[in-house]
Amino acid sequence: MVLEDACQAHGAIYKGKRAGSIGNAAAFSFYPGKNLGAYGEGGACSTNDPTLADRIELYRAHGEIKRYHHEVVGFNYRLDGIQGAILNVKLKHLDNWNEKRRNIASMYNEMLKGIGDIITPYEGDDRRGIYHIYAIRTKFRDALREFLTENEIQSGIHYPIPIHLQNAYKYLGYKKGDFPITEEQAETTLSLPIYAEMPESDVLRVVDTIKKFFNKGTK
Numbered sequence: 566m567v568l569e570d571a572c573q574a575h576g577a578i579y580k581g582k583r584a585g586s587i588g589n590a591a592a593f594s595f596y597p598g599k600n601l602g603a604y605g606e607g608g609a610c611s612t613n614d615p616t617l618a619d620r621i622e623l624y625r626a627h628g629e630i631k632r633y634h635h636e637v638v639g640f641n642y643r644l645d646g647i648q649g650a651i652l653n654v655k656l657k658h659l660d661n662w663n664e665k666r667r668n669i670a671s672m673y674n675e676m677l678k679g680i681g682d683i684i685t686p687y688e689g690d691d692r693r694g695i696y697h698i699y700a701i702r703t704k705f706r707d708a709l710r711e712f713l714t715e716n717e718i719q720s721g722i723h724y725p726i727p728i729h730l731q732n733a734y735k736y737l738g739y740k741k742g743d744f745p746i747t748e749e750q751a752e753t754t755l756s757l758p759i760y761a762e763m764p765e766s767d768v769l770r771v772v773d774t775i776k777k778f779f780n781k782g783t784k
């Protein structure tokens with residue numbers, strides 16, 4: 566059983582298949598900041614397995630198999646009608662918005678080439694990202710982030726604490742050093758501003774500020 570986490574991947578393509586159609590089932594998030602975002606919390610599952618679909622539907626509404634008959638202990642995961650209506654309108658624009666994000670990502674890739682120790686995102690020929698996040702990597706992440714903030718440019722870290730070091734998973738017994746690649750990613754990734762309507766002049770401003778940071782010298 567393969568379950569896809571497609572929460573940041575609305576419209577992404579891998580080997581000719583859209584995210585959400587690769588595994589047995591997938592989860593999408595419609596959190597407002599996502600490429601397809603509602604005006605509040607929301608999400609959806611996709612599957613073409615009818616048994617699984619029935620099961621998911623059952624859990625979605627407190628395990629209610631028919632009015633007042635509860636088969637299992639489920640959850641209240643019903644999507645508000647208003648969110649469905651908003652998402653229905655926004656869905657028509659998704660491909661276009663994703664294309665715009667891809668253009669911004671290409672601009673960043675081109676302009677950040679060769680600056681400091683920056684590593685830009687890699688995209689293989691058999692896939693098409695939709696850049697919910699545009700994350701670079703640099704050893705000087707924290708200092709660069711501070712410099713961007715001083716210059717009134719917001720950035721993010723997705724994500725600063727790996728799952729194996731979260732208190733919630735302490736019971737699994739992992740410690741720092743157990744997943745060195747994950748930990749290195751958590752210490753070096755930095756998400757730069759990106760959204761479909763981001764003007765080219767803003768992309769240039771972000772890149773210029775990053776250049777300034779590396780030109781003034783890093784320690």
Ligand SMILES: Cc1ncc(COP(=O)(O)O)c(C=O)c1O
Binds near residue numbers: 570594607
């Ligand atoms: C990769 C990934 N999976 C799952 C989630 C959780 O989505 P939600 O906040 O809608 O539950 C997120 C949200 O940020 C995410 O980025």
